[in-house]
Structures are given as structure tokens and as C-alpha cells.
């Protein structure tokens with residue numbers, strides 16, 4: 151739930167959730183100004199290393215050298231940054247990279263943000279690291295965060311290697327280890343696991359297999375993200391983005407017998423898109439050394455500024471302000487052509503997603 155509700159206790163959030171979603175659906179989101187309030191969510195890259203080279207990676211589409219730096223997040227930087235007045239409203243955090251689990255101290259570092267009032271911490275892994283028994287045992291012994299989301303992107307070994315841009319891996323051991331982590335905690339507690347899949351016109355036919363795999367591994371949820379292309383001409387190499395209604399989605403949305411919670415982002419077609427992006431509005435995105443990015447889908451760069459040297463709200467860095475100005479102009483004219491190039495086909499502009507609850511056996515459209 152969004153900005154104001156971030157500060158409410160969980161039981162109260164659950165009580166007001168249906169009314170909140172109704173209200174959210176009827177309030178049209180837009181940028182009132184290119185200057186925004188302090189961030190409520192932190193996207194923290196723990197390392198700039200990544201064993202994968204996913205063709206769909208929006209960071210690599212923008213800069214092929216993104217993961218060629220040896221940066222690692224330090225305890226000193228994390229503590230100083232979270233203690234800064236610019237971070238006092240942050241309540242949720244995503245630990246990514248690169249591949250976050252390649253950071254040797256990640257499981258002790260993720261305990262720190264709770265001391266600064268952050269209540270929900272998600273680690274995102276590309277799955278490749280979960281071939282390592284040692285890290286799997288350490289996660290099982292020490293679940294000091296809330297969610298482990300594995301970006302699996304495929305339901306079999308060949309597709310997995312294709313989606314990750316790698317030539318070998320032990321896919322079965324990745325699956326076995328996800329199942330072992332999932333079996334090590336009680337459902338409904340503070341910890342959960344999920345799988346995510348980037349969907350494009352090539353792999354949409356595999357939706358049902360991916361859901362079946364999530365059910366077999368007994369994870370709590372599976373999330374289907376619509377692929378982003380940052381430049382139109384990237385489509386020929388990474389596959390067409392889903393931009394119109396698809397029978398595969400209809401088939402999945404018709405059924406209600408799944409044993410797993412499911413989130414499906416709709417196609418990038420105009421009725422599902424708006425002139426707003428929550429990441430651009432509320433997220434602070436940092437590289438391990440504190441390089442800023444305008445949002446969580448654009449690679450960090452010194453040219454956007456460094457967190458350490460900020461004298462004002464870092465999410466009002468000139469590049470982010472410029473992007474918001476372009477959103478405001480595009481909305482005023484009702485013309486998506488005026489949007490920044492990288493935002494035109496970005497799923498962060500979607501109004502919401504279809505959600506299936508395994509407990510309520512029901513699909514509903516949840517607004518972002």
C-alpha cells in the first residue's frame with residue numbers, strides 16, 4: 151500500500167485494504183510537480199557483480215558495462231545513508247544488484263535497516279547463486295529479511311540459460327534449493343519466497359508451466375512482469391514486448407484452482423498505462439558506492455549525483471526532475487510520444503496488475 155499507509159500497523163492496513171484499493175482505482179495518479187517528497191522505498195544494489203547477462207535486463211539495454219564494476223555495499227555506507235534525514239521516511243527496501251546474493255555479508259547487512267524503521271526487506275536473486283549449497287544453508291539458518299524473490303524467468307533448464315545469457319547451470323539444483331528454503335519456514339509468518347518471470351511474446355505460451363512449477367516448489371507467490379524494451383530497436387534481439395490482449399492471459403485469468411498466489415502485469419497497451427511512475431515518484435535507487443539513478447529501471451551513474459554529496463532530497467536529482475517534467479508535459483498534451491524514451495515501454499507505467507489469492511480463490515485488479 152502506498153505512501154501514507156506505509157506508516158500504519160499491519161492489522162489496520164488489512165482492515166482498510168478493500169476500501170483503499172477502491173479509492174486508489176478512482177484516484178487518477180499524476181505528477182503535480184517535478185519536485186517530490188522524501189522517498190518511501192529504497193532500491194539498494196548490494197553489488198555490481200552479476201553472473202548473468204539477461205537480454206531483457208533494462209540496465210544492460212541502457213549500458214552494457216553496468217555490471218563491470220567491482221563495487222560492494224559496506225556497512226559504513228549503509229548505516230550512514232539510513233541515518234541521513236533524506237531516508238527518514240523509508241519503510242520498505244529491495245536488495246538487488248547485480249546479483250545481491252554475491253555479496254558475502256548480505257545476510258548480516260540486511261539486519262541493519264530494521265534498526266532504522268524499515269519494516270519490509272526483499273532480496274532479489276537471479277537464481278544462479280542458489281546452486282551454492284553454502285548460501286542456501288545460510289539463508290535457511292538466518293532468515294533475517296522478509297522475502298526472497300527468485301527471478302527464474304523460465305520453467306526449464308534450456309530456457310533458463312537462454313534468459314540468463316549463460317551456457318551452463320544445474321537447473322535442478324536451483325529448483326531443489328528453492329524448495330528446501332521454502333520448506334524451512336512456516337507459511338503465514340514473517341518470511342516468504344516467490345518466483346518472478348519476465349514475459350514477452352516468445353515465452354508467454356509457457357505461463358501455465360511456470361505457474362505449475364511455482365506450485366510444485368510450494369513458494370508463496372509467482373509474479374509475471376511484462377518485459378521492458380528501453381529502445382524500440384532492442385525488440386529484434388530480446389523479443390517483442392506484450393502490447394495487446396493475449397489468449398494465454400485470458401486462459402490463466404479464467405481459472406481459480408491454483409495453489410499459489412499469482413500476480414500478472416497486463417500488456418503494455420494504452421488502457422493499462424498512465425502518465426505516472428511510482429518509482430520516479432517515491433523510490434531512492436542507489437549503487438553500492440552511492441551513485442544515484444533517476445528510478446529503479448535506469449542504471450546508476452555518477453552523472454546523476456552521489457548520495458554522500460547531496461544537499462537536498464536525492465530523488466530530486468536533475469535527471470529525475472527532468473523525467474518528471476516530461477511526464478507532466480506528456481499528460482498535459484495526452485501524448486505518450488512526449489514521454490522519455492526509456493519510459494514508453496516500461497511496465498512501471500502500468501496502472502496495476504491482476505492478482506489471484508489462493509486463500510480467497512479470486513482474481514482482482516490491484517492498482518499500483
Ligand code: SF4
Nearest residue numbers: 200202204207248276
Ligand atoms: S540477473 Fe538481473 S541484474 Fe543480472 S543481467 Fe539479469 S536482469 Fe540484469
Ligand code: SF4
Nearest residue numbers: 427445447493496498
Ligand atoms: S517508467 Fe521511466 S522513470 Fe519509471 S521506472 Fe520506467 S524507466 Fe524509470
